[in-house]
Amino acid sequence: MSTWKNIKKSSIGWIKGYAQKVGGITNSTDSGHFTPQNSSYWIFVGVFFLCIAANRFFYNNPQNTKDLGKLTRQIKKPMTEESREDLIYQRLNELLHDLENFEQMDRLKPFLPLRPEILDSVPSTVPLFREHYVLSSSYGNRHHPIHRVTRKHFGVDLAAEKDTPIYCTAAGRVAHIENDPNGHGLHVIISHAYGFSTLYGHMESVAVELGEALDAHDFIGTVGSTGISTGTHLHYEVIKDGNRINPAPSFNMKYEVYSNLKID
Incomplete structure (x- = not known):
């Protein structure tokens, strides 16, 4: 100094x-x-x-x-295709987390064709081959065929022959397997991303184990008539953030997105 x-x-x-x-x-x-x-x-x-x-x-x-x-x-550097796809994926993640039911899927329609693979993590198909089932009971209030009272049906019933293959409707992990004679009989619950879960009831057989990781469309078992049932069918439910929602609008979701994609 x-x-x-x-x-x-x-x-x-x-x-x-x-x-x-x-x-x-x-x-x-x-x-x-x-x-x-x-x-x-x-x-x-x-x-x-x-x-x-x-x-x-x-x-x-x-x-x-x-x-x-x-x-x-650096500031003027144009956005790359990769960074643009990341932004789309982030936006889809946000919308799927906030989704309350499949009636709100219109919010996602502008983005899904840009990242359609995200539907592999969302229940977005039918759990049976289309030619193998008939919709026998829809979601909502109905007159119960056994209890003879009107109550809400929290899923859909897909009538099919015994031993018809069942496929998981999104990638996930087996969260629950149980045989309940007073309810859904032999059934499986699979947890998925974004707060979704799916339930497959009245099964004849189960081909997965508790905790097993599954890809979309993996075989999980066969149709039966176990539990409280009047005939062979699959009872299918979709749960979102703990609430059972109507699964029917999701049946054609993946099919519509992929069929509308432009083929170069």
Whole structure:
């Protein structure tokens, strides 16, 4: 610090002496105003340029024009196809998390053709081959065929022959397997992404194990008539965030998205 003080003292002394010499050779004798004819003016100018020189010496000119040019080019860098797809995927994730039922799927329709593979994680197909079933009971209030009372049916019944193959409607993990003689009989519950779960009831046989990871359309068992049932059929439910919702609007979802994709 003492060295710097000595440099500063000698520099200012030199500037003051030079300023007085400059002021002495001017034609004006006006020393009462801050003008070029006043030695104080030149002292100020000298100190100003001394500060600029010291700033450049100690801080190495941080505002480098080359660095600013690089920053400008980075800001103007166009969005890549990969980053655009990431934004679409994030938007779909947000919409699927907020989804309450399949009637709200219209919000996703503009984005699904751009990332259709996300439907592999969402119940979006029929659990039986189309030619293998008939819709025998829909979602909603109905007169129960055994209890003889009107109550809400929280799934759909797909009438099919015994041992008809059943396929999971989205990728997920087997969360529950049970044989309940007073309810859904032999049934499986599979958990999926975005708060979805699916239930497959009245099965004849189960081909999966508890905790097993599944891909979309994996074989999980066969149609039966176990539990409270009047005939061979599959009782199918979709649960979203703990609420059982109508699964019927999801049956053609994946088919419609992929069939509308442009083929190059």
